[in-house]
Amino acid sequence: MENCSFSLDTAFHALADSxxxxxxxxxxxxxxxxxxxxxxxxxxxxxxxxxxRVLEESGLIATEKSGRVRTCRIRPKHLSEAETWLSEQRALWQAGADRLATYVENQMTEDDDE
Amino acid sequence: MENCSFSLDTAFHALADSxxxxxxxxxxxxxxxxxxxxxxxxxxxxxxxxxxRVLEESGLIATEKSGRVRTCRIRPKHLSEAETWLSEQRALWQAGADRLATYVENQMTEDDDE
DNA sequence: CTTATTGTTTGCCAAGTGGTGAACTGAATG
DNA sequence: CATTCAGTTCACCACTTGGCAAACAATAAG
Known part of the structure; x- marks a missing residue:
């Protein structure tokens, strides 16, 4: 289980840097x-x-050293978990949007202006 | 333009906290x-x-005070921009996956074990 | 007017982040 | 063996984050 150290906290933190x-x-x-x-x-x-190190501890990448060079590669599965959280939230919002269609439309046009 | 202060840095940082x-x-x-x-x-x-305040400065939410109560609401457009970055990255990876199909498949199964 | 409710500001603190330069390890290379 | 090359570790620094307590509005309710 200590291998499964993936958390949204560390994943989003890792992504919060250009x-x-x-x-x-x-x-x-x-x-x-x-x-x-x-x-x-x-x-x-x-x-x-x-x-x-931040990227590796977040599970977004993996590294391996052979000789004197350390090679890095992506771990797409963990990246998609962050994406999943976001799309789930959007789905939640869309469900609410059906209920509150009129209200939310007002908010969206307001967002367009801002 | 100072209103359009959306950046992936601040958005992901805002999301990096439960x-x-x-x-x-x-x-x-x-x-x-x-x-x-x-x-x-x-x-x-x-x-x-x-x-x-972190959420508001990231553009993910907006707040408005009326009387003594401050009401908060979501700004879904800015949330979806973060989602867009992630899905674009995944698309980039999938494009590469076609080229390097065999190699990447090995990495994925390795990810399954870890 | 008095009081409770709902924020808001201020000052403070421990811990974490993001960078530096310098010294060091271990594997190629000549 | 001597040197370079790729990476690593260490000590240090300025700055930010995330929490607290306490004092301070400002509005609503009695």
Whole structure:
């Protein structure tokens, strides 16, 4: 069970940073070593490794070291769990929208203006 | 334009807390005043108001005060923007999955075990 | 007017985050 | 063996977060 350490808290926290989201986007195109991942960013290796650690502990990525290079890859299953929470909430809202159609429509047009 | 202060950073950060996610869930069922929202949680009003402020600054909710009660409501459009980012990433991954079908399938089964 | 209700502000604190530079480990490479 | 290369660890720092208690509005109810 300690392997199943996935939580929405850590997943959303991991996504709440543009550096980490960029790493996710990059890894979507395929695995990569740490140095290649770190190159686009204007920060030292220690700082970047902290971001990688946050991503790994959130379960969104996995890493494996072979020789002197650590290769990182995405874990799409855990990313989709965060997506699932959001879409469930939207479904909940849509259910309520049927009940309160008129009211909610007013809120939405108000949102358009803001 | 200063009203259009939506960013994925603040949105995901707002979602990275179970109290705030519970508030979102509650508001999906309809607007509510602060006191009713705060009741389920074991924390003082000041602490809870900080959570509300995070949610409001993230654009996920809006609040309005009339008389002595502040009413909170959801802003579904901004919630769906976070969902959009996630589903776009998944789409990106699926595009790559076609190219690297065999490799990625190995990673997925490995994910099943972990 | 008096009092209870509903926020709101202020000051404070412990813990966490995001970065730095410097020193170090361990695997290639010449 | 000596050197570079990729990553890691460590100590440190400024800043933010998430909670508290207490004092302070401002409105509603009696």
């Amino acid at each position: 550096t980490r989201r960029a790493v996710i986007s990059r890894l979507m195109k395929g695995p990569a070593p740490v140095k290649e991942l770190a190159e686009p960013f204007d920060m030292g290796l220690p700082a970047f490794l902290k971001h990688l | 109290t705030r996610r519970a508030v979102i869930s509650r508001l999906m069922k309809g607007p509510a005043p602060v006191k009713e929202l705060a009741e389920p949680f074991d924390m003082g009003l000041p602490a809870f108001l900080k959570h509300l």
